[in-house]
Amino acid sequence: MKKHIYIYSPSSAVRDKASFQRGVKRLQAMGYDVEIDEAALAKHQRFAGDDTTRLAAIHRAAASGADVALISRGGYGLTRILAAIDYKALAKAIDKGMQFVGLSDFTALQLAVLAKTGAVTWAGPALGEDFGTAALPDDIMQACFDDLITGQGEGAGWQIPRVKPRSTTENATDSIASTPIQTCHSSDFSVENTTLWGGNLTVLSSLIGTPYFPAIQGGVLFIEDVAEHPYRVERMLTQLLYSGVLAQQKAIVLGQFSNYKLVPGYDSGFNLANVVARLQGQVKARVLTGLPFGHVATKVLLPVGAAITLAVEGRDALLLWGHQH
């Protein structure tokens, strides 16, 4: 029997309808049965329908009996409806085997589900940007998605970027791999049977202090962001530090921070690598970089709220979660 994917729009309105349609066709071509929520292309202001519409869409997705509920896109819209979501209904659907998949603004729902019910959702692709690309979808993303939907995914591995001596010029390139950061030492490291959680840093930090922020002790926190200057990333990390969240984690795993602009001649060497090095100096948790996740084509799927093992040997990092069903 074909696996069943339910497409819905809990956040911003779909702008790029061509990508949406391409994404649907690609999933069908991959052999899936694709169901599209009645409000998937709705628009109210910048949202995919008003709050009531989007709430109903989330609850229809939960009631659909699909194998995977996949967001059409992120944007903004979930934060403001968190108080009205029926978390028990979502947890029940997840308990029956449904996997909720998404990223970016979807982080708000994922963390709220975790905080309210402990249920596991998946940080992963969105329909339009990942399956509806003009070029072919990314192989790794597609393979990880297949693994999830067929119940074969057991983990994700990546290489921690190699470091080079720090550039002393004013216009240092802003690549984490170009400056020496304390995270990239070779000492082996592992944590077992701990909780993986995280997502988009901006959305995650916007939940600090609220009932939708999960209290994870001894966890592995992963973060990514898009179009945020490193000083803003640092300010958010500082909030997590001062609020005591980072002291409670065993590892902090940085995904991809994409599409931001440094200010030439002004940032003068302040860059993401500095932010990461500073972070490592402030926490006991091991800080790892290079996780293939974020607003980039090549992304793995990650179970938010699942018990995982994280193992680092040299530059090889591995997250293992075993079968989820």
Added chain:
Amino acid sequence: MKKHIYIYSPSSAVRDKASFQRGVKRLQAMGYDVEIDEAALAKHQRFAGDDTTRLAAIHRAAASGADVALISRGGYGLTRILAAIDYKALAKAIDKGMQFVGLSDFTALQLAVLAKTGAVTWAGPALGEDFGTAALPDDIMQACFDDLITGQGEGAGWQIPRVKPRSTTENATDSIASTPIQTCHSSDFSVENTTLWGGNLTVLSSLIGTPYFPAIQGGVLFIEDVAEHPYRVERMLTQLLYSGVLAQQKAIVLGQFSNYKLVPGYDSGFNLANVVARLQGQVKARVLTGLPFGHVATKVLLPVGAAITLAVEGRDALLLWGHQH
């Protein structure tokens, strides 16, 4: 005897040195004795000197015996050094009559001082952008500054913007005054002997959940921001809502939200007025608009942490704090 102003740089490096110099000359022309901190023009990466340098500058300002310690500019830099500031030294200086004045990134220091010591600082101008303008400095800002330094300031008044029927076109103008918001009714309102606090919304919300966020009960919260899309303003307000902060306030006073861009054909009527109307629907506190404070030329000075009275009669709003010394 001439009043003494101490200029220092606790945040970002001064980029516009012409404005800095003009600002100094303007203050001198106003009859003040201007002392410039030795590191006021320092630069390390994007900061006005490294963390140690900026911390030393803050503590030199506190030890200077000046009547006013005025920041050269905002930017970013205070959040990351909050744990190392000698709050007792600042509170002692304030107790002896020194007024700390600034805005934007300075909000971090102001809220931390309030949380740690209860001492009052002033939300107000910065040297470069307010006194060092190419055109003459704003009259109202200058008069309020004079009032503060001479100990004559007793309050600030403004007119709440009049409302017009909501535009039904896609490209509604994004002016708070152009849409009907529940804040602008004519019912009179007053709160007495309550605490005024607030500042830049982005900086304020980045302190939620940390020891530097003051726990103000029954207060009057004022906020402003620059270059933040209304959806981001809404997300920050939602964090304040969900974390219970707004429920503890008697009034929320919105200053100026400047220099952001809506997305034509996409935001489709989502604008700051919607955000304000939605906010008023979610809180018992009275939401007022139009406070002349923010990243704009015409700004009043506001005592952060002071006991104030807020009175609204029709469209006239008045914040009263009496003499501070």
